[in-house]
Amino acid sequence: MSMDGLPPLREVIEEHGLQARKSLGQNFLLDLNLTGKIARAAGPLEDVTVLEVGPGPGGLTRALLMHGAKRVVAIERDERCLAALAEISAHYPGRLEVVSDDALKVDMAALTGGGPVKIAANLPYNIGTELLVRWLTMPNWPPFYESLTLMFQKEVAERIVAKPGSAAYGRLGVLAGWRADARILFDIPPRAFTPPPKITSSVVQLIPKADPLPADLRKLERVTEAAFGQRRKMLRQSLKSHGGEALLATVGIDATRRAETLSIEEFVSLANALGE
Template identity: 55%
Template sequence: MTELPTLRESLEQHGLMAKKAFGQHFLLDLNITRKIVRLGGPFDGDTVIEVGPGPGGLTRALLESEAAHVIAVEKDSRFLELLGELNEVFGDRFEVIEGDALKVDEAQLLADRKLSPQAHIVSNLPYNVGTPLLIKWLTGPWRPKSLTLMFQLEVALRVVAPVGDDDYGRLSVISQILCDASKIMDLPARAFTPPPRVDSAVVRLIPKADRPAPAVIKNLEKVTAAAFGQRRKMLRSSLKSLGGEVLLDKAAIDATLRAEQVGPDGFLRLATALS
């Protein structure tokens, strides 16, 4: 790593700045990125997919780890040359791909490179696509081995919120049914360049072995969207279009409850009953 210029020097050499349109806020402190990698690991001998590497602060920390391969997916073509310089030090262990992570087929990406279908996701997620990407990785056909993701703090709190909490909602239910989720690190806005208007946090998610069937997961998305879309209403009203009291009776859920009063297991019963 000593063969490389510092992250700030790299940005200056390439004349690069964060783009607001892409929700970019860079982590240039390698002590922080190394801590994120340490808390998210171990990655011994595994492949790690990183989304939105920007100047490569988190990328460098991943390449210092025991990960066998690091694949970075970057939408902003301005950073491809800068990131490509990492190949001079790390060779075939590192690859950068220009693309939109929302459209990437991770299973095909790994198969094309003859890598194990089990890979980790690690990312300082762009603020404007963090939630859609999480939903894609949670509910899609490809299952990551683990996810270590940085979100703006309010999103991170929604992922890990318990039932009854003010932050408890659709994202909490889906995340906690499909994964064991925990907040592992807080980061103030001043840690980033440029600093965002909000603080951030890192969440680690480990997919559960007993994954519901794909049809149940699709129903889970429908049920949570309807219930939390009208969270002030009783479930017999908010779920009326999906069966209302008949559905609630099948799932053994009190029809007078509101969405924030029903735990993840209750929503899983509703999604199963809808099937």
């Protein structure tokens, strides 16, 4: 038995035939010390609903419940995992709700049913960035969640927390920095997973800003897409289709600068100056 009184995850995977599927972006984290570390990083959890995406055999799910989560709502599209998750649900009566669905298709705010919410997940690699962008671009802000504690490939994590002037700084860094305070908490080596991925993973925490700079999201996305789409070119060239030098002059930005040198505040001012 493991420290939570349930069978070790390796046994659970074997018993239910849960070999990770590449097509679902699955890499299962089996080390309960590491899943516990993620749960503690997301805490305190006693009074919150934790939303988890892609629980798989339930390693992080178990850690969240063991570390006191009042309720966990876990969204899992792989039906092979449902029996293993049902065993966890029986072990923690009334505290785990499993939603058998595609995380990209469900209304997550509606699932959690009011009250404080935190999102914690070892996200499937193939939908991680898309989910994060959705959580950062919610029309209602502040959003329905208090924090995001998420695992990504290290390279993606570095793009999320990147600052102006760094090689990793791009559209994701602007978006994350505009609406949240993001930081990398710790790395997780490949050997901690089954099967081991070829890359290191990182756990990132994002706390939404209560009052981000006012900007039209669509315009901000258009201006960052154009600027970083040709990041080696000067802004007068990369932003040509949006007004180029005239647009840059409106907000007092030197037309010979490049996208990675602009602060988030400067991107917001460009977006706000953009015509329809």
